[in-house]
Amino acid sequence: MKGTSAHRPISREFVDEIKRRHPIAEVAALFTWLARAGTHLVGLCPLHEETIPSFYIFRETRSWYCYGCQRGGDVIDLVRHRLDLPFDEALRWLDQCPEIAPLPGAASAASAHGGVDPARALAARWSAAGQGALATALSVYTQALWETPAAHRYLVRRGITQEVTVRCHLGYCSGDRLIEALRQRGIPLQIAWEVGLLVGTARSPRERFAGRIVIPEVRGGAIAWMTGRLVEVEEVLLPAGPKYMSLPGARVLGGATSLAGRTAVLVVEGAFDWLTLVKWDLPGCYLGGGGLPEEATRMLDAARTVYVAFDQDAAGQRMAQVLARHLADRARFVDLPAGVKDVADLARCNDGLDRFRCCVREATRHPPALATS
Ligand SMILES: [Zn+2]
Secondary structure: OOOOHHHOOOOHHHHHHHHHHOOHHHHHHHHOOOEEEOOEEEEOOOOOOOOOOOEEEEHHHOEEEEOOOOOEEOHHHHHHHHHOOOHHHHHHHHHHOOOOOOOOOOOOHHHHOOOOOHHHHHHHHOOHHHHHHHHHHHHHHHHHHHOOHHHHHHHHHOOOOHHHHHHOOOEEEOOOOHHHHHHHOOOOHHHHHHHOOEEEOOOOEEEOOOOEEEEEEEEOOEEEEEEEEEOOOOOOOOOOOOOEEEOOOOOOOEOHHHHOOOOEEEEEOOHHHHHHHHHHOOOEEEOOOOOOOOOHHHHHOOOOEEEEEOOOOHHHHHHHHHHHHHHHHHEEEOOOOOOOOOHHHHOOOOOHHHHHHHHHHOOEOOOOOOOOO
């Protein structure tokens, strides 16, 4: 179906098909950052210079309108105006458009991977060129973190200290620095694309982690993984998207290097739970969302006791059941104090570590019963 327009007359059906295949929000996201505004999306207009967003996307009517330059229309109009093309060429541009990464949260298998083939992404991640791109990204992100007060304040609010920030190589992706840095180091954008650092189209690449705190998994100098957490600050125009985003390709066990040589270790759910363990100097790892990473069971093999401290919700409980099957009698399940959602919650309390230690002492051999309601 794709790229067939050269041989197709422009019919009503063809126009409808193009509109269906290219949702307005995803195409607009190639040209500008979008934030949620109620049921709509809003961003800086890609058609005129402005500092206050007046460009709106109305997904339900598949249309857009800019209150600044007072232009609007459907997805084809947007491409027409943005790229200064006549109608038929805008139509063909969309038809030939390489894979567009659907906006995160859209119901599509590709959305988890930003349009990148996961197996290929994994191979690229471990190639010398891929590691070069990842190392470049990490140095750009760690630098940007120190220069972005909002990102800094976010970490402080979550109880993450400067020492943890440095130890875990935390960074911040401002969304506008990586491409230039790659160019300066002579690393082809294609590599960053294959690794998954860039999304969008070849014509208008965007940074995957834009607006996010970046938590890398660094193993012996190599970068095995990156995950990003959206920074929620009012003064920053946020890109639309889910709280967490990660590189495409097989997930790894986060924080796994701290497990080596330990007989008792902790497993937590999210990246910030793990950062809390690092702050407390406790050996542990995190699974991240989306199930048990393949390497998890192997890496937990050496530990005689594995303390599982997951979120106190249904998803956390389901995850605990999965781990219970893998670990059998080596597992101990930690019940967090009443009113505490997850381990990261305790990072903000002065007595967080003491309270957590109490819970670990009380840990049982049985996973929590699955809530049925
Ligand atoms: Zn405008």
